[in-house]
Amino acid sequence: MEYKISDKLAALKPSAIREIFKSLSDPTIISFAAGNPSPLSFPVADLADLSADIFANSSTAALQYSVTEGYPPFREAIRARMKEKFGIGRDFDETIVTTGGNQAIELCCKVMCNEGDVVVCENPSFIGALNAFRSNGAKTVGVPLTSEGIDPEKLEETLANTPNVKMLYLIPTFQNPAGVTSTLENRKAVYEIAKKYGVLIFEDNPYGELRFAGEDVPTYKSFDEDGIVMYCSSFSKILSAGMRIGYACGPQPVIQKMVVAKQVEDVHTNIFFQMLCYRYMTERDLDAHIEAIRGIYRDKAGRMLARLDEFMPKCVSYTRPEGGLFLWCTLPGGVSSADYVKEALARKVAVVPGTAFNCDPAAPSDSFRLNYSTPSDEDIDRGVKILGDLAREMFGD
Amino acid sequence: MEYKISDKLAALKPSAIREIFKSLSDPTIISFAAGNPSPLSFPVADLADLSADIFANSSTAALQYSVTEGYPPFREAIRARMKEKFGIGRDFDETIVTTGGNQAIELCCKVMCNEGDVVVCENPSFIGALNAFRSNGAKTVGVPLTSEGIDPEKLEETLANTPNVKMLYLIPTFQNPAGVTSTLENRKAVYEIAKKYGVLIFEDNPYGELRFAGEDVPTYKSFDEDGIVMYCSSFSKILSAGMRIGYACGPQPVIQKMVVAKQVEDVHTNIFFQMLCYRYMTERDLDAHIEAIRGIYRDKAGRMLARLDEFMPKCVSYTRPEGGLFLWCTLPGGVSSADYVKEALARKVAVVPGTAFNCDPAAPSDSFRLNYSTPSDEDIDRGVKILGDLAREMFGD
Incomplete structure (x- = not known):
């Protein structure tokens, strides 16, 4: 049987991010690609207690x-x-x-x-x-x-x-x-x-x-x-x-x-x-819980920015977020980020190329996205150094 | 602002069943309208134990x-x-x-x-x-x-x-x-x-x-x-x-x-x-659990059929299901079920008129649906008697 897929779905590709997410089963890859909240932000004990009570009553x-x-x-x-x-x-x-x-x-x-x-x-x-x-x-x-x-x-x-x-x-x-x-x-x-x-x-x-x-x-x-x-x-x-x-x-x-x-x-x-x-x-105290999560992300973002300041060549620019989960990095001179992202993955660091976020999927992008909420502190340190070294190799200082 | 709803949603009405479901907040109404499984079919203790273990591990x-x-x-x-x-x-x-x-x-x-x-x-x-x-x-x-x-x-x-x-x-x-x-x-x-x-x-x-x-x-x-x-x-x-x-x-x-x-x-x-x-x-033993649910529904369906046999006039026909959650009743002489369903609700028994299930929403229906999985045994007994009395009043024997 020939499956005649609707026009709207025939043109739609799976999200690059979800696909990258699936490929991350390789535990040696450092992922800055996901948009996952930190597992530290889940109030497990409280949720477990309340769940038990819901089942009981x-x-x-x-x-x-x-x-x-x-x-x-x-x-x-x-x-x-x-x-x-x-x-x-x-x-x-x-x-x-x-x-x-x-x-x-x-x-x-x-x-x-x-x-x-x-x-x-x-x-x-x-x-x-x-x-x-x-x-x-x-x-x-x-x-x-x-x-x-x-x-x-x-x-x-x-x-x-x-x-x-x-x-x-x-x-x-x-x-x-x-x-x-x-x-x-x-x-x-x-x-x-x-x-x-x-x-x-x-x-x-x-x-x-x-x-x-x-x-x-x-x-x-x-x-x-x-x-x-x-x-x-x-x-x-x-x-x-x-x-x-x-x-x-x-x-x-x-x-x-x-x-x-x-x-x-x-x-x-x-x-x-x-x-x-x-x-x-x-x-429970949702506001206090959110305040604690903010502390986690303040530390994570601060750490990633410190490593970027340390390892990235000056020709690469990046945002300094005041919240959220992401940093946005831009390569020098309008160069497409595709080759950089590909080579980073070959060196076991996953980031998302800017093209994944373009309204016109065919348009180029000189940027890529970094997530700091999911990786461990050690992975942030090691991963950003790899990204910095690669940028210096490809684009100089 | 004028909200220009898409053509497909502009024409779409909320499901009559969901709407009836919402109206059932009146606890004096006996509902044969829902399609809910019996709460007796939820393996609460097992789900609670396994949930606790998932939270823990x-x-x-x-x-x-x-x-x-x-x-x-x-x-x-x-x-x-x-x-x-x-x-x-x-x-x-x-x-x-x-x-x-x-x-x-x-x-x-x-x-x-x-x-x-x-x-x-x-x-x-x-x-x-x-x-x-x-x-x-x-x-x-x-x-x-x-x-x-x-x-x-x-x-x-x-x-x-x-x-x-x-x-x-x-x-x-x-x-x-x-x-x-x-x-x-x-x-x-x-x-x-x-x-x-x-x-x-x-x-x-x-x-x-x-x-x-x-x-x-x-x-x-x-x-x-x-x-x-x-x-x-x-x-x-x-x-x-x-x-x-x-x-x-x-x-x-x-x-x-x-x-x-x-x-x-x-x-x-x-x-x-x-x-x-x-x-x-x-x-756990899902098959044994399903066998137990079958027993519940066998009893519920059997009870509703026994009451229908007892109270419904012969001019009303109904299916004798071998499984599932529903009975389908048909009024005599092709009469629309709308008035009957309306009067039943006035007498505090909710059933779903057959029109709710028509591919052409404007088409009439001489039928209505009864659910036996959700109501208690007592509600089945009382509710079917009300439906039977009403049918006899409206259509004779």
């Missing part, structure tokens, strides 16, 4: 079918926390629990876009989102990301000249992969442009709580008086990535359609872990 | 990101069990773990169908599948279900006259909602027709292991030498529905694209519960 509810929107007390706890800590949520907004943040991205695109419609994204952007848009037959159009955030002039030019733009996908804080946090001024300007063109802003904020230096910048959603922002975050980086619990808060008509779309994807998110998250949020 | 792997295809030892255990017990799987097949069986249905449609393509279904059929197809912009076309299975002549007529049919969706065993198990002769005939027209058969088998009377009929997948069958099942009805663990086995090129599509929906299924299922499968 709430097992029927925790193992039975539940409602698609999410476990009601959990939704309410998320809503209240977003409101209290970040000023997120108005009367016109609603909250949905999703199977990781990625599902919220995918559902929102499914709800907003017909095949051929356009999602405008920062370039570079998160590959999991780009492929979620493509898997629904939407086209991704990139607008350059500057050190202030997405370029407002080029954004307006793009919106003015591109038909059927339905969403503007942004990671404004500790952007993945580039590590940029956009300024408040930039956010206000971009908000007005999106409003003018009637385009929904999808604000993806999985790393926002992982700030270990500098000052918070208000989220788009915190000043969304017009109901044009869908906000999304998750527990992947602050409790456990493997449990797949995310959430979104946005205008009711869109959320309600996302509920309908979610119902036929997975009926609801694992209810046991929704209850477990809820119990952790309400019976 | 495998917490990092159980809480960290994992691979999209599913936890490798779990996939292998599923593959081996399908092969051994049901003769499922050839060299050209692969297995994927999904977030409940519904995700496998949705992913397969996304992989096979462009917007406007057609999925042919038994009429009536499972609403969660019909809406999954619609949520991807596919059209559903129904072919009548007889007591032998989907009508082969009408199926061939439909395939010969309908352009762009990409999938044939079937629940051959203990069909939801109609309770029909198609005969082997019917399956062989339908298989040949699908093969002739180059249409992938999606065999949804969530209830297959819940047979409490009669003899097993071989699955389509067990005689699929041509790679035209995608087989799907789940642990929802044999371990826990709330954990959302399903799986599919089918031709490699299709499964591999389903992995790509799943990657951008939820990255992977909750890994803790994949490990928990795996541990249960390999360290």
